[in-house]
Amino acid sequence: MGNPMKIRASVKDGVTEVKILMQHEMETGLRKDADGTLVPAWFITEVKAQYQGRSVMEAQFGQSVSKNPYLLFRFKGGAAGEKINVSWMDNKGDRRSDEAAIAAA
Amino acid sequence: MNAKWMMGAVLTASMAALTIPAQAAESKLDAKTVEIVKRDFQDKGIAKADRVNQDALQAACSKYQDKLPAKLKAKMEGEQEATIKLPSDDKYMGDWKAGEKLAQSGKGMTWSDKAEDPAGGNCYNCHQLSAKEIAFGTIGPSLLHYGKIRGNSIEVQRHTYGHIYNAKAFQACANMPRFGHMGILSEAQLKDLVALLLDPESPVNK
Amino acid sequence: MNMEINQGRRKALKVGGSAGLLALFGSLGLLQSGLAQAEWNKTAFSAKSMDEALNAMGVIIPENSASIKLTVPEIAENGAVVPVTVESSLANVEQISIFVDKNPNVLAANFSIPSGTEGMVTTRVKMGQTANVIALVKADGKFYRASREVKVTAGGCGG
Amino acid sequence: MNTKIILLLTLTANGAAIAAETEVSDSARIAQYREMISDGNPADFDEMRGEELWKTAAGPKLATLEQCDLGKGPGVVKGVYAQLPRFFKDTGRVQDLESRLLTCMSTLQGLNVDEIAAKPFASEKKPSDISSLTTYVVGQSKGVKMAVSVKHPKEKEAYEIGKRIFSYRAGPYDFACSTCHATSNVRIRMQDLPNLNVKKDAQAAYTTWPAYRVSQGLTRSFQWRLNDCFRQQRFPEPKFASEATVDLTMYLAVSANGTPFAGPGLKR
Numbered sequence: 010m011g012n013p014m015k016i017r018a019s020v021k022d023g024v025t026e027v028k029i030l031m032q033h034e035m036e037t038g039l040r041k042d043a044d045g046t047l048v049p050a051w052f053i054t055e056v057k058a059q060y061q062g063r064s065v066m067e068a069q070f071g072q073s074v075s076k077n078p079y080l081l082f083r084f085k086g087g088a089a090g091e092k093i094n095v096s097w098m099d100n101k102g103d104r105r106s107d108e109a110a111i112a113a114a
Numbered sequence: 115m116n117a118k119w120m121m122g123a124v125l126t127a128s129m130a131a132l133t134i135p136a137q138a139a140e141s142k143l144d145a146k147t148v149e150i151v152k153r154d155f156q157d158k159g160i161a162k163a164d165r166v167n168q169d170a171l172q173a174a175c176s177k178y179q180d181k182l183p184a185k186l187k188a189k190m191e192g193e194q195e196a197t198i199k200l201p202s203d204d205k206y207m208g209d210w211k212a213g214e215k216l217a218q219s220g221k222g223m224t225w226s227d228k229a230e231d232p233a234g235g236n237c238y239n240c241h242q243l244s245a246k247e248i249a250f251g252t253i254g255p256s257l258l259h260y261g262k263i264r265g266n267s268i269e270v271q272r273h274t275y276g277h278i279y280n281a282k283a284f285q286a287c288a289n290m291p292r293f294g295h296m297g298i299l300s301e302a303q304l305k306d307l308v309a310l311l312l313d314p315e316s317p318v319n320k
Numbered sequence: 321m322n323m324e325i326n327q328g329r330r331k332a333l334k335v336g337g338s339a340g341l342l343a344l345f346g347s348l349g350l351l352q353s354g355l356a357q358a359e360w361n362k363t364a365f366s367a368k369s370m371d372e373a374l375n376a377m378g379v380i381i382p383e384n385s386a387s388i389k390l391t392v393p394e395i396a397e398n399g400a401v402v403p404v405t406v407e408s409s410l411a412n413v414e415q416i417s418i419f420v421d422k423n424p425n426v427l428a429a430n431f432s433i434p435s436g437t438e439g440m441v442t443t444r445v446k447m448g449q450t451a452n453v454i455a456l457v458k459a460d461g462k463f464y465r466a467s468r469e470v471k472v473t474a475g476g477c478g479g
Numbered sequence: 480m481n482t483k484i485i486l487l488l489t490l491t492a493n494g495a496a497i498a499a500e501t502e503v504s505d506s507a508r509i510a511q512y513r514e515m516i517s518d519g520n521p522a523d524f525d526e527m528r529g530e531e532l533w534k535t536a537a538g539p540k541l542a543t544l545e546q547c548d549l550g551k552g553p554g555v556v557k558g559v560y561a562q563l564p565r566f567f568k569d570t571g572r573v574q575d576l577e578s579r580l581l582t583c584m585s586t587l588q589g590l591n592v593d594e595i596a597a598k599p600f601a602s603e604k605k606p607s608d609i610s611s612l613t614t615y616v617v618g619q620s621k622g623v624k625m626a627v628s629v630k631h632p633k634e635k636e637a638y639e640i641g642k643r644i645f646s647y648r649a650g651p652y653d654f655a656c657s658t659c660h661a662t663s664n665v666r667i668r669m670q671d672l673p674n675l676n677v678k679k680d681a682q683a684a685y686t687t688w689p690a691y692r693v694s695q696g697l698t699r700s701f702q703w704r705l706n707d708c709f710r711q712q713r714f715p716e717p718k719f720a721s722e723a724t725v726d727l728t729m730y731l732a733v734s735a736n737g738t739p740f741a742g743p744g745l746k747r
Contacts, residue, residue, distance in 0.1 A: 037425075226710060403512075
């Protein structure tokens with residue numbers, strides 16, 4: 010089970026903006042540690058965001074996404090107090106799912 | 115007349131009374147600073163605790179915040195100039211390509227460096243050198259076209275070598291390290307840097 | 321296991337023209353979002369060059385488009401975090417992909433944009449050196465691209 | 480300053496497409512980069528970790544740090560960082576946040592603080608509890624105006640000694656803090672250097688540490704900042720939370736007085 014995400018969502022003029030910060034090492038598999046041993050690849054491959062059971066964003070990541078991935082997007086709809094659910098899965102099969110309420114901007 | 119004189123004397127005396135304790139307090143703080151620094155720094159890797167011990171030049175520049183009184187400045191610069199050892203073969207132009215590599219490297223002599231790792235020249239940290247390297251510092255003057263402007267006569271070569279060897283000979287409290295005097299760079303490395311600055315083929319002069 | 325089968329199917333479909341492409345995008349998770357987790361495009365994410373990546377994604381030759389706004393810093397103080405925003409004024413944006421042409425794996429991220437979600441995304445990518453960041457946008461079934469160079473500099477004192 | 484901000488906003492709003500056609504200095508470009516990464520600070524995660532540690536019983540005495548007095552009474556964390564370092568009666572010393580946390584970890588939790596002080600910084604393999612605790616406490620002063628006192632004679636003395644350490648030249652390179660940080664508008668390589676003798680620069684620098692360091696993927700404290708400066712000065716290592724580091728912090732913190740604290744920051 011991964012570490013918690015930070016999700017901030019706010020609605021303004023009928024558009025909800027979602028900002029997600031995930032906690033993940035995002036190891037490329039190409040980096041050597043201080044002892045010179047190759048650090049195995051370990052990165053988030055899939056991110057899904059849902060609002061009221063429907064998908065509002067689906068992302069697939071490769072090794073080039075930065076450590077602690079950040080994602081911002083906007084969708085039509087959403088109201089203050091309603092929930093956004095975000096989940097990710099990494100290449101080792103680890104998963105994490107978090108929820109946040111939409112705030113009024 | 116007398117009264118005036120007396121008042122003046124009293125004033126002078128009381129001013130002295132004010133300044134002397136102030137100076138005493140200052141030097142007490144100076145002494146305490148040295149004491150604290152000597153106690154609170156420890157060996158780590160190649161950086162041993164005794165590195166905080168100052169030589170005369172470091173102590174003077176610290177005390178006067180790099181603005182030495184003229185007399186002291188001249189004395190210090192003279193002393194530093196005497197440390198410069200020019201190469202016995204009187205040859206100064208090394209390999210500018212090796213010099214460029216040295217100039218790019220900011221490594222050397224930190225506690226995370228190893229004793230056997232060669233130090234870099236740290237040049238780009240403070241100076242502009244070649245036109246194509248945009249990541250250059252501005253703590254020191256731009257050295258772009260250094261040789262193009264000055265030519266590369268033997269006198270210029272000697273001066274350039276000497277300046278890198280001990281910049282404090284020319285400006286007592288200069289920011290620039292004393293690369294030769296402090297044993298940071300070898301004679302061969304210093305020559306490579308001279309070539310970087312003076313060789314007409316070097317990117318510095320393009 | 322699933323991935324392997326899909327790879328094979330993809331190869332078989334590559335010659336199949338537009339119908340094949342449609343199926344491909346399906347396999348990228350664009351049409352059937354429910355299947356997305358099994359559909360991480362290994363070939364595309366392992367691609368070592370732009371050609372290879374676009375090939376793996378079934379993209380022929382995308383057009384450069386002024387209707388894609390790609391916002392990246394001109395200079396990144398550190399290659400570990402390079403912010404990228406892709407925004408398109410095109411209607412019906414279905415997919416946004418971000419590439420770094422000189423990275424060991426050129427495809428950084430792929431975003432499926434469901435209807436109702438705006439055609440924009442911001443994320444952060446790693447860059448090993450000065451390179452081009454390329455945005456690929458699919459809108460109304462067609463592919464468009466935009467590209468910008470980001471200079472990655474030596475940070476700090478280099479010690 | 481204002482024009483710089485306006486320029487920056489314009490750049491961000493209109494995107495790089497327009498930026499390319501505008502004559503902008505490299506420093507402005509770096510500022511643009513910083514602005515673009517300023518949202519979504521991973522230091523938040525270290526704050527969360529620190530808060531958890533603050534509230535978790537630990538050490539031989541199985542106590543939390545919730546009774547720790549950081550200057551505003553036991554348990555108060557809100558706004559304390561904006562008034563540190565300060566003189567503490569119980570220890571008879573001027574202490575910065577880390578030094579004070581060590582005191583609490585020793586007195587409240589019974590932990591061996593020498594062990595903690597010997598390895599105080601996080602590495603990519605191992606997080607640091609004292610560093611996360613610091614990030615948490617610091618985050619509770621966000622927006623609070625810096626108001627570090629030099630009223631107590633010991634505070635005044637710490638400030639004076641810190642000022643002297645700032646220009647203390649030593650080591651094989653003859654460097655002091657002042658070598659890089661006592662001139663305005665200079666940079667090392669591509670990075671602008673704050674002139675820490677100038678209030679505006681000191682404020683901008685001091686109030687954005689601790690910071691998540693993008694190049695290291697770790698949140699770093701002010702003690703770490705000083706430690707790494709001394710490393711690059713080619714000095715030996717300053718002992719963690721020692722008087723020398725606290726005094727230097729005092730000098731810099733006082734120089735930052737009057738502006739709201741803005742950390743934890745996000746840096747290259």
